[in-house]
Amino acid sequence: MVRRITRRTAGHGLQLPARAVSEMRSELAVVADRVVDAIIADVPGYEGALSGPMGENIRTAVQLALGGFLSLASGRRGVDPRTPAAPSVEGAYQLGRGEARSGRSTDALLAAYRIGARVSWREMSATAVRSGMPAETVASFAELVFAYIDELSAASVAGHADEVTTAGRARQRLLERLAQHLLDDDTPVETVLDAAQRAEWEPPTTLTAVLVPDSQLRPVLSAVAASTLVVPEPPARPGADRESLVLVPDAHDHRRAALLRVLGDRGALAGPARPWLEVRASYDRAVRARDLGVELDTEAHLTALVLSADAAARADLRAQVLAPLGDLRPATAEKLVETLRSWLLHQGRREDVAEALFVHPQTVRYRMGQLREVYGERLEDPDFVLALTVALG
Structure with missing residues (x-):
């Protein structure tokens, strides 16, 4: 749906002589060719883009736009005076959307309109003068030409913006769907790959x-x-x-x-x-x-x-390896656990353990003696030392 565009051409009051309109209409195909050739020559973004079927489509669109203008300028019966250029404006809007899909910017699009307006006016004004149109009418004619081109270019810019916005929203939805597939363990790889391709997202x-x-x-x-x-x-x-x-x-x-x-x-x-x-x-x-x-x-x-990967399993392991200390007084057991943990982390270096616990090295020696009485040779068993390290880590 085309956005609301200010209709500077509505109710313009100009009515060109029938003879001038007839002559201009007979030259529409030639004018369209010259407009397209000028755009190709002067706008880098269209170089090589208007050949073949696309070029023919653009030439046809130019002819239709100019034909719509002549109907507007001649005051042809059947044209709604409130929105006399509506069909052409709608066509310009769709042109803008198509240009966005083709990857061309609004700068290129507006440059094409400026060149199109210049060439169209040059060709049609020459015909108007040849047909004997009065100077005052020619001046009003010029004003209407450029107002009409302004309407068309504004509609094209609106179409371009709407297409960019719509395409952006559509691609964002595709990217969001891809992200959700990636986080779903049950989604087949083929589905994820297809989603990435649809979103034009390079993995x-x-x-x-x-x-x-x-x-x-x-x-x-x-x-x-x-x-x-x-x-x-x-x-x-x-x-x-x-x-x-x-x-x-x-x-x-x-x-x-x-x-x-x-x-x-x-x-x-x-x-x-x-x-x-x-x-x-x-x-x-x-x-x-x-x-x-x-x-x-x-x-x-x-x-x-x-x-912390399995807190319950770690708690069970801690209870298991510390079970031999269960018969000791809680305060004594707590000091021995603290000493055992530091002894494991410092690889049995008594001085380092004493420094970490803020006690005398002899205190560390005494406590480790108590622990050896409780655990015996298990403190030399690598598997048990690993269990202690994990449990007390």
Whole structure:
């Protein structure tokens, strides 16, 4: 539907002599050819674009537009005086949409109109003068010509803008659908590939899931790759309704540092880079890290993520390895657990353990003696030491 355009030609009051109109109408095909030739010669965006069937279509459109103008200028009966140029304006609107689909800018389109107006006026004014049209009428005729061209160019610009907007919305919907497929483990690979092709989205090597506060979404998007996907409805996360999810392409290896600089202190959190078809794993890790209170970089907190992967299993392991201390007084057991943990982390270096616990090295020696009495040779068993390290980590 064409946008509302100011009708400067409505009720213009000019009525050209029938003879002049007849002569101009007989030359419409020649004028159309000259208009198209001038556009090809003077507007780089149309060089080579108006040959073949397309050139013929444009020539026909020019003839129709000029024919509509002559009907307007002659006061032909049957033309609605309120919107005398409506059919031509609608055609110009559709032309603008077509030019947007062809990838040409409004600059090229308006340049073509300027050249078309100049050539059309030159040809038609020559005919008007030959037909003996009075100078006063010629002046009014000129005013109407350029008002008519203004209407057509405005309609074309409106059509171009509407097509860009419509195409943008359509592609955004396709990109959102692609992002949702990527996060759905049940979606077949073939469906994801087809969605990427429909959205005209070139698959990257990797994708990185990034959780971004809604208030920071625009600044982040302005600083990352244009092909970044925004997920409007990520898999449900209770209490996270003020956070958005974006999937950033090829932010792996040294490029991850650049991504982290962009995220900075924005309260965002980046998951790991994963092959693009496996980005759900990046999202899942980011979600788990967010639940732990991690900020900015999940990869700086891998130990905590591993230890918290199965909290119940870790609690059971802790209870199992500390069971031998169950008969001791709680205060004594607590000190021995603290010493055992430090001993494991410092690989048995007594001085380091004492420094970490703010006790004398002899106290560490005494406590470790107590622990050896409880655990015996198991403190030398690699498997048991691993279990202790995980349980107390």
